[in-house]
Amino acid sequence: MIELKGITKTYGRGAKATTALADLNLNVRKGEIFGVIGHSGAGKSTLIRCINLLERPTEGEVWVNGVNLTSLSKSELQQQRGKIGMIFQHFNLLSSATVYDNVAFPLKLVNTPKAEIDRKVKEMLTLVGLEQHSNKYPAQLSGGQKQRVGIARALASDPDVLLCDEATSALDPQTTSSILKLLLDINQKYELTIVLITHEMHVIQSICDQVAVIHQGGIVEQGPVTKVFLKPQHAITRDFMQQGQATDLLLLEEEGLGSSENSHKNGEQSQLVKISFLGQKTYEAILSRTVRKTGVDFAILQGTISTIKQVPYGQLIVRFEGDSAAISSTTRELVEQGLDVEVLR
Numbered sequence: 162m163i164e165l166k167g168i169t170k171t172y173g174r175g176a177k178a179t180t181a182l183a184d185l186n187l188n189v190r191k192g193e194i195f196g197v198i199g200h201s202g203a204g205k206s207t208l209i210r211c212i213n214l215l216e217r218p219t220e221g222e223v224w225v226n227g228v229n230l231t232s233l234s235k236s237e238l239q240q241q242r243g244k245i246g247m248i249f250q251h252f253n254l255l256s257s258a259t260v261y262d263n264v265a266f267p268l269k270l271v272n273t274p275k276a277e278i279d280r281k282v283k284e285m286l287t288l289v290g291l292e293q294h295s296n297k298y299p300a301q302l303s304g305g306q307k308q309r310v311g312i313a314r315a316l317a318s319d320p321d322v323l324l325c326d327e328a329t330s331a332l333d334p335q336t337t338s339s340i341l342k343l344l345l346d347i348n349q350k351y352e353l354t355i356v357l358i359t360h361e362m363h364v365i366q367s368i369c370d371q372v373a374v375i376h377q378g379g380i381v382e383q384g385p386v387t388k389v390f391l392k393p394q395h396a397i398t399r400d401f402m403q404q405g406q407a408t409d410l411l412l413l414e415e416e417g418l419g420s421s422e423n424s425h426k427n428g429e430q431s432q433l434v435k436i437s438f439l440g441q442k443t444y445e446a447i448l449s450r451t452v453r454k455t456g457v458d459f460a461i462l463q464g465t466i467s468t469i470k471q472v473p474y475g476q477l478i479v480r481f482e483g484d485s486a487a488i489s490s491t492t493r494e495l496v497e498q499g500l501d502v503e504v505l506r
């Protein structure tokens with residue numbers, strides 16, 4: 162659906178040149194919500210703006226829906242851009258136009274008949290829940306309502322792709338959730354492909370199917386959110402995973418809680434493990450059934466139960482204590498029952 166092939170983007174020339182993206186490749190499939198996460202300056206905005214050629218890559222090709230955008234003439238590109246909607250962190254609404262006229266704007270640009278504009282604008286305003294506000298001006302709306310206008314405007318021309326440039330970064334947590342829910346509903350209702358960029362892991366966790374982690378202009382890790390979330394491989398990804406978590410392993414170590422030293426009584430061993438549960442298994446008594454059988458004790462040092470795009474998951478950091486053979490059979494049994502077990506120490 163969207164393919165970025167060997168994209169490099171360099172701003173400026175000579176000594177002042179900055180390479181924002183370096184030989185970057187990315188594949189987004191039709192109908193998925195694809196999130197790109199990265200710290201400030203990593204290249205996220207440049208990446209998303211390359212998808213509709215608001216930024217033209219210095220090298221490489223951008224393919225959307227089987228069309229090589231980088232090879233098109235200006236007018237051909239204009240036509241293809243009509244199929245790519247975009248929403249922005251600061252909404253980018255026309256302040257002197259009403260909600261109705263903001264949504265009608267892209268349709269007027271391509272000379273859509275008046276009756277068709279009226280039908281479409283009303284449909285879009287109903288979709289985003291703003292049908293009662295069509296005569297208001299942006300200054301009379303809350304941030305969340307402004308973003309809803311942005312979404313209605315972006316969808317008015319029936320795009321195949323919606324690009325979201327930090328679309329919830331200026332919103333409070335409650336409004337963020339309602340906008341994310343709206344994006345998920347739209348994705349499911351219209352099978353719309355969505356690419357979003359963010360620096361917040363919870364945005365990825367709430368609605369994305371796939372995630373790519375960008376760092377210094379390159380993708381350092383990507384895959385299904387469940388996989389990347391539960392088993393992050395790269396240090397930058399792990400950094401993001403710790404956003405919002407009260408305790409991490411380093412803290413546990415500092416407090417001596419993860420240490421095995423204090424539990425070597427009577428020749429017993431201890432082992433620190435991270436256990437991940439996904440889906441229905443999150444709610445099953447697998448851990449307690451297993452340790453009852455193997456006779457191993459455990460202490461929970463850290464735990465999370467949450468959802469990744471409506472799929473439940475759990476992750477525990479646990480210290481097992483007992484006979485070393487019994488500990489080994491505990492971890493083996495947990496893996497056999499479909500849990501992911503990573504031995505930390």
Ligand SMILES: Nc1ncnc2c1ncn2[C@@H]1O[C@H](COP(=O)(O)OP(=O)(O)OP(=O)(O)O)[C@@H](O)[C@H]1O
Pocket residue numbers: 172173179180181199200201202203204205206207208360
């Ligand atoms: N128009 C520009 N001219 C020169 N350098 C630029 C320009 N736009 C971006 N850059 C540089 O390119 C790099 C990537 O910037 P980009 O805005 O894509 O990152 P980002 O991940 O979106 O950051 P942020 O989250 O802070 O917006 C940075 O080093 C930035 O300074």
